Amino acid sequence: MAAPETFALRQRVLRPHQTPDEMALPGDDDPETAHFAARPPDGTVVGTASVRRQAPPWDPGDAGAWRLRGMATAPEMRGMGVGARILGAVVDHVAGRGGGLLWCNARTAAVSLYERGGMQTRGEVWEEEAIGPHVAMWRRVPDRSCPTMPAMPDAGARISAQDVAHVARLARLELSDEELALFTEQLAAVLDHAADVASLDTSAVAPTAHPLPLDNVLRDDEPRPPLDREEVLSQAPEVENGRFKVPRILGEAP
Amino acid sequence: MSAQQIASAVRSGRRSAADVLDEHLERIEAREPELHAFNLVMSGQARSAAAELDRRVAAGEDPGPLAGVPVALKDNLCTRGVPTTCSSRILEGWRPPYDATVVERVRDAGAVVVGKTNLDEFAMGSSTENSAFGPTRNPHDPSRVPGGSSGGSAAAVAAGFVPLALGSDTGGSIRQPAALCGVVGMKPTYGLVSRYGLVAFASSLDQIGPLAADVADAALLLEAIAGHDPADSTSLPGGAPPVSQALDGGVSGVRVGVLRELTEGIDPDVLKRMREAADALADAGAEVEEVSVPATVYGLSAYYLIAPAEASSNLARYDGVRYGLREPAPDVTTMYSRTRARGFGAEVKRRVMLGTYALSAGYYDAYYGQAQRVRTLIIQDFASAYERVDVLLAPTAPTTAFAVGAKAENPLAMYLSDVCTIPSNLAGHPAMSIPFGTGDDGLPVGVQVLAPALGEEAMFRVAGTLERAAPVPAPAAGP
Numbered sequence: 001m002a003a004p005e006t007f008a009l010r011q012r013v014l015r016p017h018q019t020p021d022e023m024a025l026p027g028d029d030d031p032e033t034a035h036f037a038a039r040p041p042d043g044t045v046v047g048t049a050s051v052r053r054q055a056p057p058w059d060p061g062d063a064g065a066w067r068l069r070g071m072a073t074a075p076e077m078r079g080m081g082v083g084a085r086i087l088g089a090v091v092d093h094v095a096g097r098g099g100g101l102l103w104c105n106a107r108t109a110a111v112s113l114y115e116r117g118g119m120q121t122r123g124e125v126w127e128e129e130a131i132g133p134h135v136a137m138w139r140r141v142p143d144r145s146c147p148t149m150p151a152m153p154d155a156g157a158r159i160s161a162q163d164v165a166h167v168a169r170l171a172r173l174e175l176s177d178e179e180l181a182l183f184t185e186q187l188a189a190v191l192d193h194a195a196d197v198a199s200l201d202t203s204a205v206a207p208t209a210h211p212l213p214l215d216n217v218l219r220d221d222e223p224r225p226p227l228d229r230e231e232v233l234s235q236a237p238e239v240e241n242g243r244f245k246v247p248r249i250l251g252e253a254p
Numbered sequence: 255m256s257a258q259q260i261a262s263a264v265r266s267g268r269r270s271a272a273d274v275l276d277e278h279l280e281r282i283e284a285r286e287p288e289l290h291a292f293n294l295v296m297s298g299q300a301r302s303a304a305a306e307l308d309r310r311v312a313a314g315e316d317p318g319p320l321a322g323v324p325v326a327l328k329d330n331l332c333t334r335g336v337p338t339t340c341s342s343r344i345l346e347g348w349r350p351p352y353d354a355t356v357v358e359r360v361r362d363a364g365a366v367v368v369g370k371t372n373l374d375e376f377a378m379g380s381s382t383e384n385s386a387f388g389p390t391r392n393p394h395d396p397s398r399v400p401g402g403s404s405g406g407s408a409a410a411v412a413a414g415f416v417p418l419a420l421g422s423d424t425g426g427s428i429r430q431p432a433a434l435c436g437v438v439g440m441k442p443t444y445g446l447v448s449r450y451g452l453v454a455f456a457s458s459l460d461q462i463g464p465l466a467a468d469v470a471d472a473a474l475l476l477e478a479i480a481g482h483d484p485a486d487s488t489s490l491p492g493g494a495p496p497v498s499q500a501l502d503g504g505v506s507g508v509r510v511g512v513l514r515e516l517t518e519g520i521d522p523d524v525l526k527r528m529r530e531a532a533d534a535l536a537d538a539g540a541e542v543e544e545v546s547v548p549a550t551v552y553g554l555s556a557y558y559l560i561a562p563a564e565a566s567s568n569l570a571r572y573d574g575v576r577y578g579l580r581e582p583a584p585d586v587t588t589m590y591s592r593t594r595a596r597g598f599g600a601e602v603k604r605r606v607m608l609g610t611y612a613l614s615a616g617y618y619d620a621y622y623g624q625a626q627r628v629r630t631l632i633i634q635d636f637a638s639a640y641e642r643v644d645v646l647l648a649p650t651a652p653t654t655a656f657a658v659g660a661k662a663e664n665p666l667a668m669y670l671s672d673v674c675t676i677p678s679n680l681a682g683h684p685a686m687s688i689p690f691g692t693g694d695d696g697l698p699v700g701v702q703v704l705a706p707a708l709g710e711e712a713m714f715r716v717a718g719t720l721e722r723a724a725p726v727p728a729p730a731a732g733p
Contacts, residue, residue, distance in 0.1 A: 142616065164607065171566060171610040172573070172587070173603055174595035183607055189666050190558055190608060191621075197555040197628050198620050207626030208633060210458045210488075211444045211682025211707075217487040231351040237580035244575050249586045 006035055006048035006070060013072035014107075015131065025069055027052045032097070036089050038073075038082045046074040047082040051090045056103045056138065058122065066094045066141070068104035083110070087117040094141040103138040111135060118162045158188045257323045257417040257471040261364065264322030267311055271304035271322030275366055278324045282368070282415045289391045291400075291410040293329045293339055295369040300324070303366045317364030320478055325360050326410045326419040329370035330377055331462070332451040333357055340453050341385035342375045344597025345578045354451020355486065356420055356462050356479045363478040368416060371406030375599045376569065377427055377455045379403050380671035383662055384601040391658070392435060394697055398655035401431030401671070407465050408435040418475045419465045424455050425557050426650075426675025428463045429687040433650035433700025436689045438472045438717070439465045441675075443707045444682035445490035447476075448483030456564035457488075459557075459679040469688065469717045473497040476710070490708075500711040501718035505538050508716060511545030511643035513704070516674045520652045523693040528649045531690050531701040534723035535647070535716065545639045545646065549631035553677040556632070558669055559612045559625035560680070565602075566609030572597060604665060629680045636681050640706045645716050648674050650687040650700035674702060684710050688717050691725035 004024075011018060027033050030052055038047035054067035068090055073083045094102050106114050108125055109132075119139040128134045139160065161184045168175045168183075175183065229242070238245040255263070255274075263269035279297055286292060307317050327333065330340045332350035339345045353361075361367065374384040382390040382405025390405045392398040393413040400409040404421030408431035411419050421428040423441035432439025440463045447462045454460060464475035480494035512532050517525060536542040574580035574593035581596050583589035598606070612621040639646060651671055661668040678685035684707070687700035701720060705713040 159611065163611070167607050167611045167614065170614060171606050172570075172590040172594055173598070173606065174588075174591040175603075179600075179603070183604060186604060186665050187608055187611065190669070191611075193666060193669075194555040194559055194621065194625075197552050197559065197624055200552065200624065200628065202624060202627035202631070205627040205630050207623055208629040209626055211633075211680075212488060212490070214488065217484075219484065227351045232576075235348055235351070235577040237574060237578075246575055246586045247583055247589050 005045060006037055006050065009037075009045050009048045009072050009074060010070045013074065014070065025050065027054070034090075034093050036086050036093075038077075038086055046077040047086045048072050049086045049090055051093060051102070056101065056136070058136070059101075062101055064098070064100040066100055066102045068102060071104070071110070083113045084116060087114070091117065091141055095143065099141040099143040101138055102141045103136065105134045106137045107131070108133040108135055111137065115161075118160055120158070120160050159184060159191055255417070256468060257320065257466065257474055260323050260417060261319055261321045261474075264307065264311065264364075265316055269322070271307040271311075271366060272301065274322050275300055275304040275324055275368070278368065278414075278416060281413065285393070285413055286415070288396055289393055289409050289413055290388055291371055291390050291406045291413065291415060292326070292369040293341060293372050293387055293406070294337060296336065296367060299336070300366050300368045303361075307364060307366065319363050319474060320360060320418070321364035323365045323418055324368045324416045325365040325475075326369050326371045326407055326416045327357060327367060328373055328404050328407050328419070328421045330373060330422060330453040330455075331357055331370075331420060332453065333367070333370065336370070338370065338453070339387070340376045341373050341387055342597065342599065342602065343386045343579060344572045344593070346386070348577050350451070352451060355448035355483045357451065359479050360420070360475070365418070365478070369410075371404070371410055371419060373406055374403035374427075375602050376453065376565070377403040377422055377424055377460075378565065378601050378605050380426070380430055380668050381656075381658075381661065382406060382431070383658065384599055386599055389658055392655045392697075394436060395655065397657055398697065399434065399658050401434035401651065401655065403427040403431070404439070404465065405431045405435075408432050408437055408439065411435070411437045411465050411467055417467055417471055420462055420475070420479070421465050422452055422455075422460055422462050423675075423679065424459045424461075425561060425679050426672040428465060429675050429685060429700070429702060430651045430671060432465055432687045433689070433702075434655040434698065436698030436700075437465055437467055438469050438686065438688055438721075439463070439700075440472050440476060440686035441678060441684060442476060442480060443490070443684045443710065445488050446480050446495075446684070446708070446710070448479075448486040448489050450483055450485040454568040456561040457568060458564060459561060461679075469714065469721045470498065470501055472686070473501060473714055495708070495710045497710050497714040500714040503715040503718070505535055505540040505716055505719045508535075508540045508645065508712065509643040510535050510540045510542045510716065511639055511646045512542065513550070513639075513646045513648040514544050514546045515548065515550045516648035516677075519670075519673065520649050521654070521693065524649050524651070524653060524699050527691045527693070527699040528647065528701050531720055531723070532647055535719060538719050538723065540716070540719075542647075543643070545643055547632075547635045547639045547646070547677070549628065549635040550677040552628045553632060553680055554669065554673050556625040556628040557672070557676040557680060558608070559621050560629065562605040562609030563612045563622050563625075564609065566606045566613065569598075569602065569606055601665070632677055633681050636677070636683065636706065644705070644712045645709065646704040648702045648704060650674055650702040654693040654695055654697035654699060678704055681707075683707055684713055686713060686717055688720045689724060690720060
């Protein structure tokens with residue numbers, strides 16, 4: 001959609017002290033800039049955002065970075081997932097164009113919305129005159145080639161709480177909120193340390209999985225005494241009819 | 255009495271195994287409450303085993319080279335019918351249905367197993383503080399850690415509870431606690447000692463090895479446990495290397511390289527001892543030079559991707575189905591997640607998470623694959639170094655024993671304890687730590703001898719020489 005269609009909502013939510021005509025942002029008309037709007041069937045614009053190429057202030061050399069701006073949801077539509085869907089559309093847009101760093105200056109009131117979209121805060125909160133407190137937020141957006149993972153392991157990219165929660169599910173570990181927060185910080189520190197390895201040029205080096213050349217070891221196919229069945233089963237938490245017993249596996253009633 | 259002296263006395267009938275055992279059980283009784291080296295002291299079984307040995311000696315049999323020698327086992331070595339916990343809640347009360355090969359071998363050699371020693375949970379740690387059953391203390395100063403993860407085994411030897419103990423070494427878990435406790439600790443060439451019955455942590459790195467009060471006793475125990483085992487598909491063909499014969503061989507003409515990259519980030523007093531060790535070898539006739547093994551600087555980072563990756567896979571088996579803890583839940587997936595949440599401690603969870611992440615889609619190449627390539631670089635750089643020298647010399651640990659709790663909240667600081675020991679695991683090479691004087695704080699310092707694969711004989715020659723040249727060791731505090 002065209003930028004001016006978003007101005008009314010931008011003004012109403014983000015800049016009530018200005019007029020809709022003042023809502024144009026630098027780069028609104030750049031070809032790679034995209035504007036997003038959520039419109040219910042009546043055609044009104046209830047959510048907006050735009051994204052364009054812009055390096056973050058903390059890394060002016062990152063020409064591949066994307067800045068999210070003008071994200072607004074109509075007050076009467078809040079809590080209905082409008083913001084999350086717009087953010088999702090923005091992430092898809094960035095992912096479809098090679099991914100990269102996505103950042104924004106977020107109003108502190110909206111931090112949790114962005115966090116649910118995989119973004120995290122960076123640095124201190126500052127006061128934007130006549131608008132309110134802001135904080136920088138960012139995330140890595142993957143290239144479409146790996147759509148399931150929310151981040152790319154570039155040196156400097158930090159593992160997010162969302163990544164950690166995903167990994168905990170893969171590892172079948174139920175984590176408390178405290179553990180999630182602690183592990184996010186500690187895993188990031190270890191991975192930062194590993195960045196020296198991740199960034200090393202090893203294109204000409206074959207990987208070593210094992211210090212020995214492993215060969216299949218075969219023996220004559222002769223019966224040998226196995227472990228004692230009763231002894232093994234005696235160690236299981238629950239057995240029935242000589243088998244290990246577990247809680248229900250599929251969705252049927254127990 | 256050393257293990258050699260005990261075995262010799264028991265074999266000849268000069269001393270009974272029962273008497274030897276009682277002496278050691280008394281020492282355990284006196285200081286174990288303070289040190290917590292053991293998860294389990296097996297007094298009853300040990301007394302039966304000692305009595306049986308004494309009957310055999312009386313009947314004219316020779317029980318073997320470890321006759322009557324009390325031995326402690328790290329509690330990640332399976333013992334049939336005897337609890338094997340890995341210091342983890344998830345295995346509390348588990349009684350394995352079989353013995354580890356090394357356990358059979360020490361018993362076959364006449365040793366008396368006296369107990370299972372404390373460790374960092376599943377051998378993940380460098381201080382023995384990550385034990386579900388509480389930390390082990392350093393016998394030289396109980397306010398300090400004994401190192402880890404084989405801290406219980408190292409403390410048990412240092413306190414005189416046993417002359418010999420077995421540990422496992424994945425990134426330094428035998429050598430680093432040996433250094434911090436002032437005893438000898440040795441990691442054999444990968445594949446030299448069977449891993450059958452060692453609870454797996456990182457299978458391409460794990461290796462069982464001896465801890466002992468002196469180099470000769472370490473050699474004795476290595477000879478008892480080494481050699482091919484059909485039950486371990488990574489076991490090397492061939493028998494044990496004759497390391498006992500190498501001890502007194504001297505180092506005349508032996509080429510020793512001081513490993514340059516591992517002299518960085520080391521406490522000055524520790525480094526000073528390592529330099530003195532190099533000088534002592536030169537005085538004894540070795541050709542000493544400084545040698546660079548450049549890729550070793552990446553060892554720590556590569557290790558803390560590879561080891562957790564393998565651990566996350568190995569520890570998938572603790573799911574509450576076949577053994578150990580189970581948390582009740584309405585469905586099986588929730589049961590897995592809750593059982594593992596309750597059964598694993600923080601460090602194990604951290605490494606399982608790190609490893610799962612490093613192996614997950616989109617990250618595999620950047621982390622795990624890259625770490626495996628770095629592993630190749632380390633092996634190549636070692637190979638170049640070993641064209642010039644026979645063995646390498648380095649500190650074992652960057653510091654002497656640190657205070658209990660000092661690094662407990664900072665995993666990365668703890669991981670740095672292993673910076674000097676990790677490269678040998680990644681390469682599959684043998685290495686050993688020999689006590690060499692003390693640091694400024696009066697606590698033991700270990701010097702590490704590294705050798706190429708199956709270079710154990712040269713390594714023990716150098717170790718024997720270093721032991722004879724070492725400053726008089728500090729006795730472990732206490733009675």
